[in-house]
Amino acid sequence: MKRTPEAKSVSLRKVADVVSGKKVTLALHATRAAVSVGMLLPGKSRWRGAGSLFLSGTNCLLQARHRYGTDGSDQVANLVQSVTGVARLAKKPETQDALLWYIGIQATMSYAISGWVKLVGDKWRDGTALPGVMRTRTYGSEPVYRLTQRYPKTSKAVQHTTLAMECLFPLVYAAGGRFTRPFLAAAGSFHVANGFIMGLGRFMTAFPAMHPMVAYTTGPKDHPAVTGRDDRAAKAAALLLAGGIAASAVVAAQRRAVVLEGWPTSRKVVTRHGNELMYETGGPESDAPVLVFCAGLASTSEHFAWITEWFAHGSDHAVVSYARAGYAGSRRGSKAPYELAESVDDLEDLVRAVVPENRKVVLVGHSLGGELIRRVAERMPERLAGLVYLDPSHPAELQRSDRQRAGAKDLRVTLTHVARYVQLGTGVLMSRPGWVDRLPPAYREKVFAQYTDARLWTAGKREWLAVEKEFTEFTGAIGPLTTPALIIAAQQTVDQDPEQFLLYNELARVHQSQGERGAVEVIEGADHDSMLTEARYAHHAARLMAEFLAAECQHDGADTVAAHEGGAER
Incomplete structure (x- = not known):
């Protein structure tokens, strides 16, 4: 584990050695459990922001030993906890809006990029991906696999619908937010289905944790819930994207x-x-x-x-x-x-x-x-x-x-x-x-x-x-x-x-x-x-x-x- 990329720093290795002892590890897990229970209680205090940062920070500390944080659900959970924690502690509404925009953009990218990558593969286009996954020992489900064989057209339609939802997810920012609810409902249903069929329970909670930020940033500005929202972060992101594309073209040419x-x-x-x-x-x-x-x-x-x-x-x-x-x-x-x-x-x-x-x-x-x-x-x-x-x-x-x-x-x-x-x-x-x-x-x-x-x-x-x-x-x-x-x-x-x-x-x-x-x-x-x-x-x-x-x-x-x-x- 000391040969992993995140352990290259000597200071980080020393910290990991300290928290990797049995007593310290158990104490951290017990404290995390207590803070998690506190996060589920009602309230909007700044203590919730501190709790979010504590959970994301201790998760990073424990990663050297437990290897959590390497799956998509863990990365999303850390992202949401860290960014919302900072947003709760921020005093300026503009800073909070910028942070919420950041999660909204990340959520949109996670779906869209995943969809376009799937679209490149032959299996998602010809409809053999879902039966193939259902046959695996790790994520498979024999009853669902049998259904895909009994109803191949339905199976193919489900795969193409999933592809369409992911590839077209950026449309949530079109039409004044009228597409937000259908897309979030489809994405949420997708994660619930994966949780029960494929055993990806943490995906079922981690990814939908980004949906409120998507709803907030896609809502029309005349909506009471988003009155006064600062959208400069979106413009800055678009500018950075354009700059990144131009820079990549220059580097490629060089x-x-x-x-x-x-x-x-x-x-x-x-x-x-x-x-x-x-x-x-x-x-x-x-x-x-x-x-x-x-x-x-x-x-x-x-x-x-x-x-x-x-x-x-x-x-x-x-x-x-x-x-x-x-x-x-x-x-x-x-x-x-x-x-x-x-x-x-x-x-x-x-x-x-x-x-x-x-x-x-x-x-x-x-x-x-x-x-x-x-x-x-x-x-x-x-x-x-x-x-x-x-x-x-x-x-x-x-x-x-x-x-x-x-x-x-x-x-x-x-x-x-x-x-x-x-x-x-x-x-x-x-x-x-x-x-x-x-x-x-x-x-x-x-x-x-x-x-x-x-x-x-x-x-x-x-x-x-x-x-x-x-x-x-x-x-x-x-x-x-x-x-x-x-x-x-x-x-x-x-x-x-x-x-x-x-x-x-x-x-x-x-x-x-x-x-x-x-x-x-x-x-x-x-x-x-x-x-x-x-x-x-x-x-x-x-x-x-x-x-x-x-x-x-x-x-x-x-x-x-x-x-x-x-x-x-x-």
Whole structure:
């Protein structure tokens, strides 16, 4: 619990330690119960304001131990208690009105945003959401589920009515408040039904606690109950909303510029499909093979930063990293429907254009990038010194792995939703993932700019639809490859999905057809992403790659000597 976000502050942890003792906790709960009873008694004194603040404050104190406050009902209860407590203690009516407007706006947002988010999902539109929820063990109800199956049209009508109520809830502020009672009645009935059917009893009391504020702020100004109401808070909220939208547009434009600009050393190459690929090179000039890195789905070339830096500054190998069409500063010029073969063509064109013909190439692919480099290896084995797969995709994984198959649909939905939301300018609201700050410092801001830009998610969605189609239709086995290979797997990947480890070994055997030149190594503790983004795991992978390259160089040297001796004998 001390690792939770709210416990980062040392002072807050000290307070939590004090209130987490058994006697103190029991005393706080007993006092809360007494104050709650007092709040139910008649009266309008300022003591009620103090009681509301006490309840919300102690709830926050106890959250570190009891974890209350993480559900919507707890958040709403805290919001209402805190704001109404301050409003009761405020002396100026203008301050009270501003606080009541705040809750009214929050209530409207809670319904409207929830409705529009549901509307994006297929299940709420096609009417399968309610039966699906009723089948769950946590929130389900067998009698209600049977009713949804017996009367599917009624079930669908109930879902669409709920959607309409939530999406259109802001209309309570239209028509002089004439829509207030119907909407509040519908919302209240919704919470009562959820309380009895789904067991969400606290929702039944928490959300309707905001309804009086909605009624107060939507009433016409000539109504006796709202005479003299100060509405400046609503105007200020509208102004802040407009300012927020404008600011998000500016931030999105700035981040898009950073994404498209690339690095000072970035270069571009145009492929046979008219796609313009941005790439970077680095490392010493030598005869050692050049490492070309191919990133995974909805990923960035900078994900390889720990490994590329390790090779560029600590080995004889030069490195090339690039962004596929649609990612970063790479642009997709092709008008044809996307297929994985397009990215395979692009990678082949990049290698032939960027790496001199007298230099051997080692292709390094992570996740989907692993499948792409395998397909390239089938086309140009004469140019390759080796392949390095980092937790690679396998064309049979959706058929043989239950875990991969179960996650396929969720991934498609996630990519679709995120791409759509970010296109609307919500990238400014995205929190900074922890893995971004585990990359080398010089790469973090550019990676975060890509992560919050719609281009990455749109390209990821386009690629995943092609992957899902081709992997689902895959039949047969992968053909043998003469190029030596190293497969590096993350321990958490193979632990959570043993079938994936079997697929990795099958891939290794594909490369062993010409001798024992394929291997699988596992990085302990790493997961699919941290094997690249965390320095300790990435450096471990780099060392395994270096050992593999050194062994292959010796192997090639032995082959060269044997060929020379054979020629001399002849």
